[in-house]
Amino acid sequence: MKKLMLGLGLLGLASCGGGSGDLTITTYGEDYIEKEIPATAFADGxxxxxxxFLVTVGEVKVASHDGKVAAESMGARVFDVHKPGPVTVQSFTGLPAADWDTVSYAIAPSTSAEAGNASAEDVELMKTNGWSVFVEGVATKGTETKRFGWGFPTNTLYEKCEHPDLGAGVTVPNGGEEMLQFTIHGDHLFFDDLQSSDAKMRFDALAAADKVGIIGADGQITLEELAQVDLTQLPPDQYNTGGASKVRNLRDFVTALVRTVGHYRGQGECAPRVR
Incomplete structure (x- = not known):
C-alpha cells in the first residue's frame, strides 16, 4: 500500500509498514562565494x-536506481548563495526509510521560479533574462580592479550525485531526519582547464579582455568582451578544452565552467548533463 502526499509542488511517496523519516535539502556557496577567493588561491595573484551569486535550483529528485521515487519537487527557486547559508531548498516529510542511491537536481532557467532567499528583484532579473546563473563581483590585483556581472542561460541536470565518503544518494533514517546539501563552487568559474583535476584558477586573461573589448578598457569585463578573445591567443598550457566542442573563446570557456559549479555535500560530485 502506498500513500500519496502532495504539497507545495512536491511529491513524496511513503510506504506503509516500512518506517519513515524526513529529509531536508539545503544549498550553500561556501566561503569562496560568501566571503572571498583570496589571492593565494589564484595562480596569477x-x-x-x-x-x-544567483542560481535557479529545481527538479529535485530522490529515487533508487530501479526507478522507485521517494521524493520529487519540480518547482524552481532562485537563491543568492552569496548570502550566509546554508539555506533550505526543500523539506520532505514521511519518506520511506531506506537507502536511496539516486539524487539529482537542475540548475536551469525557469519562467515560473519563485524566491528561495533571493529578492523579488533578483527573481525577476533571472526570469526576464532567461538565466539560470548570474554572478557579480570584483577582482583585485595590487592597485588594479576589474568588475564583472555575467548572466548565463545554461540548462544543466546534475545526476548520480555521490560523496566520496558517504556514497551515492542518501539514506532516510527511520524516525529521524537526514540533511543533504547542493553545494555551489564559485571557484570553478576561474579554472584554466575543462577536464584536468590539476586545473588552476587564473584571472589575467579575463582581466586583459577589458582592453580588447567592444567598449574598450573601462574596468568592467563583459561577456561580449570575453567572446572577442580566441583561445588560440592564450598560452598553450592554459585554457585547455579537453576536446569539448564549440568552445573557441573565453566566453565559451567560462560558460562551460558554469556547468561545473553544482556539487553534492561539499566535495561530492554529480554527473552534469547538458540540456
Missing part, C-alpha cells in the same frame, strides 16, 4: 569577491 588575483583575488575575487562576489557581491551576488
Amino acid at each position: 588575483w583575488s575575487v569577491k562576489f557581491s551576488k
Whole structure:
C-alpha cells in the first residue's frame, strides 16, 4: 500500500509498514562565494569577491536506481548563495526509510521560479533574462580592479550525485531526519582547464579582455568582451578544452565552467548533463 502526499509542488511517496523519516535539502556557496577567493588561491595573484551569486535550483529528485521515487519537487527557486547559508531548498516529510542511491537536481532557467532567499528583484532579473546563473563581483590585483556581472542561460541536470565518503544518494533514517546539501563552487568559474583535476584558477586573461573589448578598457569585463578573445591567443598550457566542442573563446570557456559549479555535500560530485 502506498500513500500519496502532495504539497507545495512536491511529491513524496511513503510506504506503509516500512518506517519513515524526513529529509531536508539545503544549498550553500561556501566561503569562496560568501566571503572571498583570496589571492593565494589564484595562480596569477588575483583575488575575487562576489557581491551576488544567483542560481535557479529545481527538479529535485530522490529515487533508487530501479526507478522507485521517494521524493520529487519540480518547482524552481532562485537563491543568492552569496548570502550566509546554508539555506533550505526543500523539506520532505514521511519518506520511506531506506537507502536511496539516486539524487539529482537542475540548475536551469525557469519562467515560473519563485524566491528561495533571493529578492523579488533578483527573481525577476533571472526570469526576464532567461538565466539560470548570474554572478557579480570584483577582482583585485595590487592597485588594479576589474568588475564583472555575467548572466548565463545554461540548462544543466546534475545526476548520480555521490560523496566520496558517504556514497551515492542518501539514506532516510527511520524516525529521524537526514540533511543533504547542493553545494555551489564559485571557484570553478576561474579554472584554466575543462577536464584536468590539476586545473588552476587564473584571472589575467579575463582581466586583459577589458582592453580588447567592444567598449574598450573601462574596468568592467563583459561577456561580449570575453567572446572577442580566441583561445588560440592564450598560452598553450592554459585554457585547455579537453576536446569539448564549440568552445573557441573565453566566453565559451567560462560558460562551460558554469556547468561545473553544482556539487553534492561539499566535495561530492554529480554527473552534469547538458540540456
